Amino acid sequence: MMELSPRAITVHNFSERICEQLVHFHVMGMEDCFFLWVGNSPVLANLSVAMCSRFDSVPLSTLVLGDTSDMTSTSFAQRLAKKTKKQVFASVNIPNNESQLMLLIEKRIRQEMDTFPEKF
Template sequence: MSSEPETATGTAPKEPSQSRLCVHNFTETICEQQIHFHVLRLKDSFLLWIGQQPANMSNLAVALHTNVDPIPSASLLMGEIADPVSTTLAQKLAKLTGKQVFVSCDLPQDRMLLPLVEARITNELKAAPDKFYF
Protein backbone atom coordinates (compact mmCIF):
# COMPACT_ATOMS: atom_id res chain seq x y z
CA MET A 1 0.00 0.00 0.00
CA SER A 2 1.40 3.39 -1.02
CA SER A 3 1.95 6.10 1.56
CA GLU A 4 1.03 8.84 -0.96
CA PRO A 5 -2.49 10.28 -0.67
CA GLU A 6 -4.83 9.52 -3.53
CA THR A 7 -7.01 11.96 -5.45
CA ALA A 8 -10.72 11.42 -6.20
CA THR A 9 -9.71 9.50 -9.34
CA GLY A 10 -7.61 7.08 -7.31
CA THR A 11 -4.24 8.30 -8.59
CA ALA A 12 -1.44 9.96 -6.68
CA PRO A 13 -1.34 13.77 -7.08
CA LYS A 14 1.17 15.07 -9.60
CA GLU A 15 3.90 17.54 -8.80
CA PRO A 16 3.00 21.06 -9.94
CA SER A 17 4.61 21.80 -13.28
CA GLN A 18 7.20 24.55 -13.56
CA SER A 19 6.25 27.56 -15.63
CA ARG A 20 8.31 27.87 -18.78
CA LEU A 21 7.63 31.59 -18.95
CA CYS A 22 10.56 33.65 -17.80
CA VAL A 23 11.94 37.15 -17.89
CA HIS A 24 15.39 37.87 -19.27
CA ASN A 25 16.95 41.29 -18.66
CA PHE A 26 20.12 42.78 -20.06
CA THR A 27 21.55 46.28 -20.24
CA GLU A 28 24.03 47.88 -22.62
CA THR A 29 25.59 51.31 -22.89
CA ILE A 30 25.07 52.44 -26.48
CA CYS A 31 26.00 55.91 -27.76
CA GLU A 32 26.69 56.94 -24.16
CA GLN A 33 23.13 55.99 -23.13
CA GLN A 34 22.22 53.13 -20.84
CA ILE A 35 19.65 51.00 -22.68
CA HIS A 36 17.60 48.35 -20.87
CA PHE A 37 16.14 45.27 -22.53
CA HIS A 38 13.41 43.13 -20.93
CA VAL A 39 12.31 39.92 -22.63
CA LEU A 40 9.23 37.94 -21.61
CA ARG A 41 9.73 34.45 -23.00
CA LEU A 42 6.55 32.82 -24.28
CA LYS A 43 5.76 29.63 -26.18
CA ASP A 44 6.75 30.25 -29.81
CA SER A 45 6.83 34.01 -29.23
CA PHE A 46 8.29 36.71 -27.02
CA LEU A 47 7.65 40.23 -25.84
CA LEU A 48 10.60 42.64 -25.91
CA TRP A 49 10.64 46.01 -24.15
CA ILE A 50 13.53 48.38 -24.91
CA GLY A 51 14.10 51.72 -23.25
CA GLN A 52 15.64 53.82 -20.56
CA GLN A 53 14.44 53.96 -16.96
CA PRO A 54 11.79 54.38 -15.77
CA ALA A 55 10.11 51.63 -17.74
CA ASN A 56 7.20 52.90 -19.81
CA MET A 57 5.16 50.99 -22.37
CA SER A 58 3.82 53.81 -24.51
CA ASN A 59 3.58 51.65 -27.63
CA LEU A 60 3.27 48.00 -28.55
CA ALA A 61 3.62 46.32 -31.93
CA VAL A 62 3.25 42.70 -33.01
CA ALA A 63 4.60 40.86 -36.04
CA LEU A 64 4.31 37.27 -37.18
CA HIS A 65 5.58 35.21 -40.06
CA THR A 66 2.93 33.95 -42.49
CA ASN A 67 2.93 31.43 -45.34
CA VAL A 68 1.51 34.05 -47.70
CA ASP A 69 4.37 36.57 -47.74
CA PRO A 70 8.09 36.34 -46.92
CA ILE A 71 7.78 39.66 -45.08
CA PRO A 72 6.09 39.15 -41.68
CA SER A 73 2.75 40.85 -41.08
CA ALA A 74 3.02 43.63 -38.50
CA SER A 75 0.61 45.85 -36.67
CA LEU A 76 0.80 48.59 -34.07
CA LEU A 77 -1.44 47.54 -31.16
CA MET A 78 -1.09 50.77 -29.19
CA GLY A 79 0.82 54.02 -29.53
CA GLU A 80 1.53 56.63 -32.18
CA ILE A 81 1.41 55.36 -35.76
CA ALA A 82 3.90 58.09 -36.70
CA ASP A 83 6.59 56.19 -34.73
CA PRO A 84 7.33 53.03 -36.76
CA VAL A 85 10.29 51.84 -34.65
CA SER A 86 8.44 49.14 -32.66
CA THR A 87 6.59 47.82 -35.70
CA THR A 88 9.72 47.71 -37.87
CA LEU A 89 11.78 45.99 -35.18
CA ALA A 90 9.02 43.45 -34.47
CA GLN A 91 8.87 42.67 -38.19
CA LYS A 92 12.65 42.18 -38.44
CA LEU A 93 12.75 39.94 -35.37
CA ALA A 94 9.78 37.88 -36.60
CA LYS A 95 11.57 37.34 -39.90
CA LEU A 96 14.80 36.39 -38.11
CA THR A 97 13.15 33.95 -35.68
CA GLY A 98 10.03 32.77 -37.50
CA LYS A 99 8.14 33.48 -34.26
CA GLN A 100 5.42 35.91 -33.21
CA VAL A 101 7.13 38.95 -31.71
CA PHE A 102 5.75 41.78 -29.58
CA VAL A 103 7.94 44.89 -29.26
CA SER A 104 7.65 48.04 -27.21
CA CYS A 105 10.47 50.48 -27.92
CA ASP A 106 10.66 53.61 -25.77
CA LEU A 107 13.74 55.21 -27.27
CA PRO A 108 14.23 58.47 -29.12
CA GLN A 109 14.32 58.15 -32.91
CA ASP A 110 18.06 58.38 -33.46
CA ARG A 111 19.66 57.17 -36.69
CA MET A 112 22.87 56.30 -34.85
CA LEU A 113 21.30 54.60 -31.82
CA LEU A 114 18.62 52.37 -33.34
CA PRO A 115 20.86 50.22 -35.61
CA LEU A 116 23.18 49.59 -32.65
CA VAL A 117 20.23 48.62 -30.44
CA GLU A 118 19.01 46.25 -33.14
CA ALA A 119 22.48 44.70 -33.43
CA ARG A 120 22.63 44.20 -29.65
CA ILE A 121 19.27 42.41 -29.66
CA THR A 122 20.34 40.21 -32.57
CA ASN A 123 23.58 39.27 -30.79
CA GLU A 124 21.70 38.38 -27.58
CA LEU A 125 19.14 36.38 -29.53
CA LYS A 126 21.83 34.37 -31.31
CA ALA A 127 23.81 33.82 -28.09
CA ALA A 128 20.81 32.73 -25.98
CA PRO A 129 17.72 31.87 -28.07
CA ASP A 130 16.30 29.87 -25.13
CA LYS A 131 15.94 33.16 -23.23
CA PHE A 132 13.58 34.46 -25.93
CA TYR A 133 11.26 31.54 -26.73
CA PHE A 134 10.71 27.84 -26.19
Template sequence: METALNGDSVGPIAVHDFWEKILEQLDHFHVMKLRCGFFLWIRSEPVLSSLALAVSSKHDSVPLSALVLGDPSDTTPSSLAQRLTKKTKKQVFVSYNLPVTNSNLALLVENRIKKEMELHPDRF
Protein backbone atom coordinates in the same frame (compact mmCIF):
# COMPACT_ATOMS: atom_id res chain seq x y z
CA MET B 1 19.20 36.87 -15.42
CA GLU B 2 16.43 34.39 -16.23
CA THR B 3 13.57 33.26 -14.03
CA ALA B 4 10.32 31.45 -14.66
CA LEU B 5 7.32 33.43 -13.43
CA ASN B 6 5.65 30.39 -11.90
CA GLY B 7 8.73 29.53 -9.80
CA ASP B 8 9.63 26.42 -11.82
CA SER B 9 12.94 26.03 -13.60
CA VAL B 10 11.01 25.50 -16.83
CA GLY B 11 7.76 27.44 -17.05
CA PRO B 12 5.42 28.83 -19.65
CA ILE B 13 6.99 32.31 -19.35
CA ALA B 14 10.70 32.92 -18.77
CA VAL B 15 12.18 36.36 -18.15
CA HIS B 16 15.60 37.55 -19.32
CA ASP B 17 17.04 41.03 -18.73
CA PHE B 18 20.15 42.65 -20.16
CA TRP B 19 21.41 46.18 -20.65
CA GLU B 20 23.92 48.12 -22.68
CA LYS B 21 25.24 51.66 -22.76
CA ILE B 22 24.60 52.84 -26.31
CA LEU B 23 25.52 56.38 -27.37
CA GLU B 24 26.06 57.46 -23.73
CA GLN B 25 22.60 56.21 -22.72
CA LEU B 26 21.95 53.13 -20.59
CA ASP B 27 19.32 51.04 -22.38
CA HIS B 28 17.44 48.20 -20.70
CA PHE B 29 16.15 45.13 -22.53
CA HIS B 30 13.48 42.92 -20.98
CA VAL B 31 12.54 39.67 -22.72
CA MET B 32 9.60 37.50 -21.76
CA LYS B 33 9.86 34.20 -23.60
CA LEU B 34 6.43 32.80 -24.38
CA ARG B 35 5.47 29.38 -25.73
CA CYS B 36 5.17 30.57 -29.33
CA GLY B 37 7.20 33.78 -29.31
CA PHE B 38 8.52 36.53 -27.11
CA PHE B 39 7.84 40.02 -25.80
CA LEU B 40 10.75 42.48 -25.96
CA TRP B 41 10.62 45.75 -24.01
CA ILE B 42 13.39 48.22 -24.85
CA ARG B 43 13.63 51.27 -22.64
CA SER B 44 15.80 53.83 -20.93
CA GLU B 45 13.05 54.79 -18.43
CA PRO B 46 10.30 52.57 -16.96
CA VAL B 47 7.73 53.59 -19.59
CA LEU B 48 5.68 51.43 -21.93
CA SER B 49 4.49 53.88 -24.59
CA SER B 50 4.50 51.67 -27.68
CA LEU B 51 3.64 48.09 -28.53
CA ALA B 52 3.83 46.33 -31.88
CA LEU B 53 3.12 42.74 -32.87
CA ALA B 54 4.49 40.80 -35.83
CA VAL B 55 3.65 37.28 -37.02
CA SER B 56 4.81 35.15 -39.91
CA SER B 57 2.50 34.69 -42.87
CA LYS B 58 2.39 31.63 -45.09
CA HIS B 59 1.23 33.91 -47.92
CA ASP B 60 4.05 36.47 -47.79
CA SER B 61 7.76 36.45 -46.99
CA VAL B 62 7.36 39.69 -45.03
CA PRO B 63 5.79 39.14 -41.59
CA LEU B 64 2.52 40.89 -40.83
CA SER B 65 2.74 43.61 -38.21
CA ALA B 66 0.44 45.93 -36.33
CA LEU B 67 1.00 48.78 -33.92
CA VAL B 68 -1.18 48.12 -30.87
CA LEU B 69 -0.10 51.10 -28.77
CA GLY B 70 1.79 54.27 -29.57
CA ASP B 71 2.38 56.90 -32.21
CA PRO B 72 1.44 55.53 -35.66
CA SER B 73 4.04 57.76 -37.33
CA ASP B 74 6.84 55.93 -35.45
CA THR B 75 7.49 52.77 -37.43
CA THR B 76 10.43 51.61 -35.27
CA PRO B 77 8.50 49.11 -33.08
CA SER B 78 6.65 47.51 -36.01
CA SER B 79 9.74 47.34 -38.23
CA LEU B 80 11.84 45.81 -35.48
CA ALA B 81 9.11 43.28 -34.65
CA GLN B 82 8.92 42.31 -38.33
CA ARG B 83 12.68 41.80 -38.65
CA LEU B 84 12.82 39.76 -35.43
CA THR B 85 9.88 37.63 -36.55
CA LYS B 86 11.57 37.00 -39.88
CA LYS B 87 14.79 36.03 -38.10
CA THR B 88 13.21 33.78 -35.44
CA LYS B 89 10.05 32.55 -37.22
CA LYS B 90 8.20 33.38 -33.98
CA GLN B 91 5.44 35.75 -32.96
CA VAL B 92 7.15 38.88 -31.59
CA PHE B 93 5.83 41.72 -29.46
CA VAL B 94 8.08 44.81 -29.29
CA SER B 95 7.78 47.82 -27.04
CA TYR B 96 10.42 50.34 -28.15
CA ASN B 97 10.61 53.26 -25.73
CA LEU B 98 13.88 55.06 -26.37
CA PRO B 99 14.19 58.76 -27.15
CA VAL B 100 15.43 59.56 -30.63
CA THR B 101 18.82 61.03 -29.84
CA ASN B 102 20.71 59.82 -32.90
CA SER B 103 19.67 58.38 -36.24
CA ASN B 104 21.96 55.38 -35.64
CA LEU B 105 20.39 54.46 -32.29
CA ALA B 106 17.79 52.02 -33.65
CA LEU B 107 20.44 50.17 -35.69
CA LEU B 108 22.80 49.93 -32.70
CA VAL B 109 19.95 48.69 -30.49
CA GLU B 110 18.97 46.05 -33.03
CA ASN B 111 22.59 44.89 -33.33
CA ARG B 112 22.75 44.53 -29.54
CA ILE B 113 19.56 42.44 -29.57
CA LYS B 114 20.98 40.18 -32.30
CA LYS B 115 24.19 39.75 -30.31
CA GLU B 116 22.17 38.69 -27.26
CA MET B 117 20.15 36.28 -29.41
CA GLU B 118 23.39 34.68 -30.60
CA LEU B 119 24.74 34.41 -27.04
CA HIS B 120 21.46 33.16 -25.52
CA PRO B 121 19.16 31.75 -28.23
CA ASP B 122 17.19 29.76 -25.66
CA ARG B 123 15.96 32.97 -24.02
CA PHE B 124 14.11 34.25 -27.08
Protein backbone atom coordinates in the same frame (compact mmCIF):
# COMPACT_ATOMS: atom_id res chain seq x y z
CA MET C 1 -1.21 9.69 -25.43
CA MET C 2 1.29 11.93 -23.65
CA GLU C 3 0.29 15.58 -23.17
CA LEU C 4 2.89 18.21 -23.89
CA SER C 5 3.17 20.85 -21.23
CA PRO C 6 3.36 24.45 -22.44
CA ARG C 7 6.66 26.26 -22.18
CA ALA C 8 7.06 28.25 -18.98
CA ILE C 9 7.41 32.00 -19.35
CA THR C 10 11.05 32.98 -19.06
CA VAL C 11 12.20 36.46 -18.11
CA HIS C 12 15.57 37.82 -19.20
CA ASN C 13 16.87 41.34 -18.50
CA PHE C 14 20.07 43.02 -19.62
CA SER C 15 21.39 46.55 -20.06
CA GLU C 16 24.05 48.17 -22.20
CA ARG C 17 25.48 51.66 -22.62
CA ILE C 18 24.94 52.51 -26.30
CA CYS C 19 25.79 55.92 -27.78
CA GLU C 20 26.18 57.38 -24.28
CA GLN C 21 22.69 56.16 -23.28
CA LEU C 22 21.96 53.38 -20.83
CA VAL C 23 19.53 51.11 -22.68
CA HIS C 24 17.56 48.42 -20.84
CA PHE C 25 16.19 45.26 -22.43
CA HIS C 26 13.42 43.04 -21.04
CA VAL C 27 12.56 39.75 -22.73
CA MET C 28 9.64 37.49 -21.84
CA GLY C 29 9.97 34.20 -23.71
CA MET C 30 6.82 32.17 -24.24
CA GLU C 31 5.82 29.21 -26.36
CA ASP C 32 6.45 30.13 -30.03
CA CYS C 33 6.61 33.86 -29.28
CA PHE C 34 8.36 36.48 -27.18
CA PHE C 35 7.87 40.00 -25.87
CA LEU C 36 10.81 42.40 -26.09
CA TRP C 37 10.82 45.82 -24.42
CA VAL C 38 13.67 48.26 -25.09
CA GLY C 39 13.97 51.61 -23.34
CA ASN C 40 15.94 53.89 -21.07
CA SER C 41 13.11 54.65 -18.63
CA PRO C 42 10.17 52.54 -17.40
CA VAL C 43 7.66 53.60 -20.06
CA LEU C 44 5.49 51.53 -22.37
CA ALA C 45 4.63 54.08 -25.04
CA ASN C 46 4.58 51.90 -28.16
CA LEU C 47 3.80 48.22 -28.62
CA SER C 48 3.61 46.30 -31.89
CA VAL C 49 3.13 42.68 -32.84
CA ALA C 50 4.43 40.88 -35.92
CA MET C 51 4.29 37.32 -37.23
CA CYS C 52 5.33 35.47 -40.33
CA SER C 53 2.77 34.46 -42.92
CA ARG C 54 2.97 31.84 -45.61
CA PHE C 55 1.33 34.34 -47.99
CA ASP C 56 3.98 37.07 -47.85
CA SER C 57 7.73 37.27 -47.25
CA VAL C 58 7.22 40.38 -45.10
CA PRO C 59 5.80 39.51 -41.67
CA LEU C 60 2.32 40.79 -40.85
CA SER C 61 2.38 43.52 -38.22
CA THR C 62 0.26 46.03 -36.41
CA LEU C 63 0.65 48.70 -33.76
CA VAL C 64 -1.21 47.65 -30.60
CA LEU C 65 -0.45 50.70 -28.48
CA GLY C 66 1.06 54.09 -29.20
CA ASP C 67 1.57 56.77 -31.83
CA THR C 68 0.64 55.53 -35.32
CA SER C 69 3.19 57.89 -36.90
CA ASP C 70 6.05 56.16 -35.04
CA MET C 71 6.79 52.95 -36.95
CA THR C 72 9.91 52.04 -34.92
CA SER C 73 8.30 49.26 -32.85
CA THR C 74 6.41 47.88 -35.84
CA SER C 75 9.39 47.62 -38.17
CA PHE C 76 11.49 46.30 -35.29
CA ALA C 77 8.92 43.56 -34.57
CA GLN C 78 8.82 42.65 -38.27
CA ARG C 79 12.61 42.23 -38.50
CA LEU C 80 12.68 40.10 -35.34
CA ALA C 81 9.76 37.95 -36.53
CA LYS C 82 11.50 37.37 -39.85
CA LYS C 83 14.73 36.42 -38.10
CA THR C 84 13.22 34.13 -35.46
CA LYS C 85 10.13 32.82 -37.34
CA LYS C 86 8.15 33.51 -34.15
CA GLN C 87 5.38 35.89 -33.20
CA VAL C 88 7.04 38.96 -31.69
CA PHE C 89 5.63 41.64 -29.43
CA ALA C 90 8.06 44.57 -29.48
CA SER C 91 8.11 47.85 -27.64
CA VAL C 92 10.83 50.39 -28.41
CA ASN C 93 10.76 53.35 -26.04
CA ILE C 94 13.85 55.36 -26.90
CA PRO C 95 13.32 59.11 -27.35
CA ASN C 96 14.75 60.68 -30.50
CA ASN C 97 15.25 57.40 -32.34
CA GLU C 98 18.48 57.88 -34.27
CA SER C 99 19.19 55.34 -37.00
CA GLN C 100 22.73 54.70 -35.69
CA LEU C 101 21.43 54.10 -32.16
CA MET C 102 18.74 51.72 -33.42
CA LEU C 103 21.29 49.78 -35.50
CA LEU C 104 23.48 49.34 -32.43
CA ILE C 105 20.47 48.31 -30.31
CA GLU C 106 19.53 45.66 -32.89
CA LYS C 107 23.12 44.45 -33.01
CA ARG C 108 23.12 44.08 -29.22
CA ILE C 109 19.87 42.11 -29.33
CA ARG C 110 21.29 39.78 -32.00
CA GLN C 111 24.33 39.16 -29.77
CA GLU C 112 22.03 38.30 -26.86
CA MET C 113 19.94 36.02 -29.08
CA ASP C 114 23.07 34.18 -30.20
CA THR C 115 24.29 33.82 -26.60
CA PHE C 116 20.94 32.92 -25.02
CA PRO C 117 18.64 31.55 -27.78
CA GLU C 118 16.45 29.79 -25.19
CA LYS C 119 15.41 33.19 -23.75
CA PHE C 120 13.76 34.29 -26.99
